[in-house]
Every structure is written in C-alpha cells, then in structure tokens.
Amino acid sequence: MTTNIGVLVSGSGSNLQSIIDHVESGYLKDVKLSVVISDKRDAYALERAKIHGIDAVFIDPRSHVSKMDFEKKIIETLQLYTVDLVLLAGYMRILGSEVIQTYKDRIMNIHPALLPSFKGLHGPRQALEYGVKVAGCTVHFVDEGMDSGPIIIQSSVPVKDDDTENTLASRILEQEHRIFPEAIKLFTEGKLKVDGRIVLRRDK
Structure with a gap:
C-alpha cells in the first residue's frame, strides 16, 4: 500500500531534496510525495517540489485571521491529498x-541537535557555546511541546576544536539526510510503535 506524504517547509529544502532523492532511487518504496506546503512564498523548497513534479502549495499565514484558521487550511490541504x-x-x-x-x-x-539537549533554533550554535564534544541530529514524532516528542532515530558527530557553527552544521546536515529517510522507511514499513515516550522498532 502506498504511503502518501505531505511535507511542510519554510526554507531552501535540503532535507526535502534528500527525501525526493531517496524516493527516486527506490530506497523509499511505495511512497508518494503528494504535496509540499510552505508558509513562505519564496521558499526554494517549493521550486524543488515543482522540478520533481510534486504539487507545491503556498499558504499565507497573514491572510488568515488566526493561527487556528491558518492551520485548519493546512489540515484541509493535507486531507485533500489524503496524506x-x-x-x-x-x-x-x-x-x-x-x-x-x-x-x-x-x-x-x-x-x-541530540535532543533533549539544545531545543529550538540554532542547535549547532548552542552545542558549540555549551562546549559539548559530541553533537548530532534527531528525528522525532511531534507533540505539542517544542522539539519534545518521542525520539525515533539519532545520529552523532564529533565536535572539533576548530569547528564553526557552519562547519558543524554541515556535518550534522549530512547525518540529517541519512536518518530522516531511514525513519520514513521504518514508518512506511510498519516497523515503528509509540509506547508513551518510547518509540519501539519492531520487525514484521
């Protein structure tokens, strides 16, 4: 059975591109990228979607009277594409x-970042400022908190003495492009089960 996926974006979309590449390579089987939705009209991620024949939708938060009204439009759009x-x-x-x-x-x-550390914006910068020796990235299910949902996969990278925010972020991004498709694959294969805060991997 095909899994219909909707992607929400605000920026350039490098993780979106990685997912597209993993679908087109066959790594992600029985997956359809049905729609890409952005809250930014000029987000390059929308162009990435169009290049690959994926419907790209801009929803302007300023044209809605409230956050709830804006998000109802997002839900309607996701449901339109049976996401x-x-x-x-x-x-x-x-x-x-x-x-x-x-x-x-x-x-x-x-x-x-390696959650629960360094939630919110600028994870690599926060890691450097704190002085950690290991940084990384996390794929998690979303709950109503900020970066607080159950963790699916994490990947770490060493922090080098001469790292800048950009060099560390670049190495972390390489891992993001690896583990996000992996998490999607596990989900589409029915191998993830959420038990409270714990995400269990099960093999069928």
Whole structure:
C-alpha cells in the first residue's frame, strides 16, 4: 500500500531534496510525495517540489485571521491529498494542537541537535557555546511541546576544536539526510510503535 506524504517547509529544502532523492532511487518504496506546503512564498523548497513534479502549495499565514484558521487550511490541504504521514523539513513554526491531534504519531520532525539537549533554533550554535564534544541530529514524532516528542532515530558527530557553527552544521546536515529517510522507511514499513515516550522498532 502506498504511503502518501505531505511535507511542510519554510526554507531552501535540503532535507526535502534528500527525501525526493531517496524516493527516486527506490530506497523509499511505495511512497508518494503528494504535496509540499510552505508558509513562505519564496521558499526554494517549493521550486524543488515543482522540478520533481510534486504539487507545491503556498499558504499565507497573514491572510488568515488566526493561527487556528491558518492551520485548519493546512489540515484541509493535507486531507485533500489524503496524506498519511506529515514531515517537517525546516518548517519554522510550532504546530498547534489541532494539527497534532489530527495526525497523532504521524508527524515527524528533523532537528539539528541530540535532543533533549539544545531545543529550538540554532542547535549547532548552542552545542558549540555549551562546549559539548559530541553533537548530532534527531528525528522525532511531534507533540505539542517544542522539539519534545518521542525520539525515533539519532545520529552523532564529533565536535572539533576548530569547528564553526557552519562547519558543524554541515556535518550534522549530512547525518540529517541519512536518518530522516531511514525513519520514513521504518514508518512506511510498519516497523515503528509509540509506547508513551518510547518509540519501539519492531520487525514484521
């Protein structure tokens, strides 16, 4: 059975491109990237989607009277495309409860830090400022907190003495492009089970 995926984006969409590449290579089987939705009209991720024949939709938050009204439009659009799994790939807004409850345990986010450390913006910068020796990234299910949902996969990278925010972020991004498709694959194969805060991997 095909899994229809909707992707929410706000920026350039490098993680979106990685997912597209993994679908086109056959790594992600029985997956259809049905729609890409952005809250930014000029997000390059929308162009990436169009290049690969994926419907690209801009939803302007300023044209809606409230966050709830804006997110109802997102839900309507996802339902129009019969989306089974929602991916946040550089989406810079915190989702409200209605979206999260509508797609409970079916929304994944990629975050450039080893959660629960360094939530929010600028994960690599926070890691450097704190002085950690290991950084990384996390794929997690989304709940109503900030970067607080059950963790699916994490990957680490060493922090070098001469790292800048950009060099560390670049190495972390390489791992993001690896583990996000892996998490999607596990989901589409029915191998993930959420038990409270714990995500269990099960083999059919």
